[in-house]
Amino acid sequence: MVGRTLYDKILDRHAIVSEGDRSLLYVDFHLIHEVTTPQAFEGLSIAGRSVRRPDRTLAVADHNVPTIGQAKGIEAIARSDSRIQLQTLQSNVAAAGIPFFGLNDPRNGVVHVVGPEQGFTQPGMVIVCGDSHTSTHGAFGALAFGIGTSEVEHVLATQTIWQARSRNMRIVFEGTPQPWLEAKDMALAMIGQIGTNGATGCVIEYAGEAIRALTMEGRMTLCNMSIEAGARAGMVAPDEVTFSYLRNRPGAPSEELREQAELYWRDYYTDEDAVFDEEIVIDISSAAPAVTWGTSPQDVVPVDGKVPSPTQSDDPAAAASIRQSLEYMGLTAGTKITDIAIERVFIGSCTNGRIEDLRQAAAVANGRHVAPGVRAMVVPGSGQVRLQAEAEGLDKVLLEAGFEWREPGCSMCLAMNDDRLEPFERCASTSNRNFQGRQGRDGRTHLMNPAMAAAAAVTGRITDIRELDL
Amino acid sequence: MRSVDTITGTAVPLLQANIDTDQILPKQFLRTISRDGLADALFFDWRFDNEGTENPDFILNQPAYRNASILIGGANFACGSSREHAVWALLDFGISCVIAPSFAEIFAGNAANNGLLLITLAQAQVEALAAEAAGPDAQFRIDLPPQVILTPSQREVAFDFNQDAKRKLIAGLDAIGETLVHKAAIASFEARQDRAMPWLSHSSIKDTAE
Numbered sequence: 001m002v003g004r005t006l007y008d009k010i011l012d013r014h015a016i017v018s019e020g021d022r023s024l025l026y027v028d029f030h031l032i033h034e035v036t037t038p039q040a041f042e043g044l045s046i047a048g049r050s051v052r053r054p055d056r057t058l059a060v061a062d063h064n065v066p067t068i069g070q071a072k073g074i075e076a077i078a079r080s081d082s083r084i085q086l087q088t089l090q091s092n093v094a095a096a097g098i099p100f101f102g103l104n105d106p107r108n109g110v111v112h113v114v115g116p117e118q119g120f121t122q123p124g125m126v127i128v129c130g131d132s133h134t135s136t137h138g139a140f141g142a143l144a145f146g147i148g149t150s151e152v153e154h155v156l157a158t159q160t161i162w163q164a165r166s167r168n169m170r171i172v173f174e175g176t177p178q179p180w181l182e183a184k185d186m187a188l189a190m191i192g193q194i195g196t197n198g199a200t201g202c203v204i205e206y207a208g209e210a211i212r213a214l215t216m217e218g219r220m221t222l223c224n225m226s227i228e229a230g231a232r233a234g235m236v237a238p239d240e241v242t243f244s245y246l247r248n249r250p251g252a253p254s255e256e257l258r259e260q261a262e263l264y265w266r267d268y269y270t271d272e273d274a275v276f277d278e279e280i281v282i283d284i285s286s287a288a289p290a291v292t293w294g295t296s297p298q299d300v301v302p303v304d305g306k307v308p309s310p311t312q313s314d315d316p317a318a319a320a321s322i323r324q325s326l327e328y329m330g331l332t333a334g335t336k337i338t339d340i341a342i343e344r345v346f347i348g349s350c351t352n353g354r355i356e357d358l359r360q361a362a363a364v365a366n367g368r369h370v371a372p373g374v375r376a377m378v379v380p381g382s383g384q385v386r387l388q389a390e391a392e393g394l395d396k397v398l399l400e401a402g403f404e405w406r407e408p409g410c411s412m413c414l415a416m417n418d419d420r421l422e423p424f425e426r427c428a429s430t431s432n433r434n435f436q437g438r439q440g441r442d443g444r445t446h447l448m449n450p451a452m453a454a455a456a457a458v459t460g461r462i463t464d465i466r467e468l469d470l
Numbered sequence: 471m472r473s474v475d476t477i478t479g480t481a482v483p484l485l486q487a488n489i490d491t492d493q494i495l496p497k498q499f500l501r502t503i504s505r506d507g508l509a510d511a512l513f514f515d516w517r518f519d520n521e522g523t524e525n526p527d528f529i530l531n532q533p534a535y536r537n538a539s540i541l542i543g544g545a546n547f548a549c550g551s552s553r554e555h556a557v558w559a560l561l562d563f564g565i566s567c568v569i570a571p572s573f574a575e576i577f578a579g580n581a582a583n584n585g586l587l588l589i590t591l592a593q594a595q596v597e598a599l600a601a602e603a604a605g606p607d608a609q610f611r612i613d614l615p616p617q618v619i620l621t622p623s624q625r626e627v628a629f630d631f632n633q634d635a636k637r638k639l640i641a642g643l644d645a646i647g648e649t650l651v652h653k654a655a656i657a658s659f660e661a662r663q664d665r666a667m668p669w670l671s672h673s674s675i676k677d678t679a680e
Contacts, residue, residue: 016652020632020634021632021634022634026659035553038504039504081502082501085503130554131551146576147576147579148552148554148557148580148583150645151579153646154645157646157649157650160652160656162649197572200546230546230575252669253669254669258669260669264667321488414492416498416500416501423520433490433492436493437493437515438492441515
């Protein structure tokens with residue numbers, strides 16, 4: 001028998017029936033939130049259908065919530081349309097019996113931070129959510145992908161989803177990274193290399209010594225950004241790092257079932273003789289921290305690089321795209337990246353809002369102060385992350401350094417709430433998308449890792465973290 | 471779901487690559503709990519300034535394209551956020567078909583679930599169609615059953631289409647109803663899994679959430 005990939009194995013074990021090129025997959029875990037579900041519940045109600053497995057579903061409030069005053073619960077939301085949206089989720093999940101972490105529940109937070117930290121995200125699972133960054137959960141060796149609202153309705157009603165088989169892509173990260181080279185930089189380097197549709201039609205398996213060396217937080221950051229390369233999903237085969245992360249988390253197998261579960265999870269790896277449709281090797285041993293300069297995550301340069309010029313490209317369409325990005329970003333070709341001044345900093349999101357990210361930001365902030373004229377916001381990925389950070393005193397370090405210490409939510413990653421850029425403000429951001437207007441209309445986003453974002457906050461310009469005296 | 475068969479009308483070219491769903495439907499319109507009423511939100515930040523005044527330079531605001539029923543897009547069309555609102559806004563505006571060199575996958579799934587026809591053609595073919603799209607009299611006709619686009623110059627352009635997806639679009643089938651035909655198979659899979667992996671139910675979310 002020909003060897004199978006990790007992806008093949010998960011697909012094969014979850015296929016209930018197959019029709020043509022697609023299979024009906026059983027969904028082990030379904031995460032939902034307030035923004036992409038109201039129309040799905042409405043559809044169920046119109047058709048007279050019920051939620052098949054409320055016990056395999058978890059609801060959080062994250063995309064459209066304020067990051068201050070959450071103890072007040074729904075009263076914390078000023079806008080009536082936003083309040084109605086969250087109330088709609090509350091009444092829908094209450095009627096269906098779906099567990100819900102509300103605004104004032106310390107377990108609430110960004111959906112892709114909460115699932116893993118509560119231990120619900122496990123190896124070998126099929127996980128879906130009405131959010132493109134569901135790829136995050138692939139860090140555990142799960143097949144996890146974002147879906148639309150009609151598909152959310154389908155999963156609620158049937159606990160299944162139709163999927164065509166994706167192509168297998170392996171991206172091998174080789175080499176030992178230099179200090180301050182983070183998972184975020186690996187993700188940006190990859191997207192810069194293969195482009196935003198470089199993995200369209202593919203599920204990426206990340207492999208190599210640099211992946212094995214990553215913590216679960218780092219693996220989540222990397223898998224999170226798979227979607228920015230166009231991939232259906234990204235995944236890392238589970239190992240001891242995964243198993244030890246999962247131990248003693250509320251949703252993880254109990255002590256008496258743990259061995260049995262781990263034995264089962266160990267089956268989820270790619271056979272040595274498995275063949276990938278595409279294979280890419282990226283050597284990161286000499287890579288520098290990455291920064292985006294344009295309006296697509298593929299617009300990446302090393303921090304010691306320069307803003308590119310349209311004349312660099314022979315392709316007229318690519319040249320036009322660079323010109324357009326430079327105009328939107330208010331940048332001049334040839335400018336040194338470290339000469340770009342910023343006014344705002346956002347540290348948080350499902351990409352970089354975990355405890356390790358906040359520890360790095362605090363390490364940079366310690367003994368320093370946010371530069372004059374800069375507003376820097378730290379938004380923990382969840383209530384648990386916030387509590388952990390406070391137990392470690394990170395909040396004090398950050399507050400003393402002049403950062404704002406916020407409550408959990410998606411916040412300025414997509415700027416649905418009040419946390420957003422003003423027109424033409426420039427932001428060093430640990431989020432995942434630098435699209436036009438993503439963080440606020442006419443706002444200018446530079447993506448980077450959390451330590452780099454904190455460094456930008458204290459210097460007032462994009463800074464090579466390696467040159468800061470740490 | 472609406473069924474798709476023949477689409478006629480003018481086409482609006484927006485050929486830049488990587489148009490993301492944040493552009494198609496900006497975040498401030500995600501606060502809705504309805505699928506309807508998103509026509510004015512489509513490409514909002516490109517169509518309108520901060521005061522809500524139309525930007526006359528943007529192509530969708532030009533008289534020849536205001537009533538377009540076809541959008542001719544660039545590669546990796548509708549990448550980024552999974553928001554199905556992008557599809558609802560296109561349909562609500564009157565766009566019934568998007569033709570592009572490639573589409574982001576989540577968007578493609580959303581389009582299929584709402585009867586928005588997506589046609590994939592080579593970059594050169596897409597550009598040739600866009601070149602024919604100028605003017606209010608540039609009428610296109612797209613016939614899904616024979617998979618043919620008839621251009622304003624009466625040129626016939628054939629396109630590939632998944633036969634299973636075509637059958638569903640033409641019939642406008644209810645996807646959930648179709649799946650529930652397999653109800654028994656789903657139930658037996660579920661029962662097998664609950665037996666083989668007791669930790670899934672043992673550690674069920676309910677236990678910890680209460």
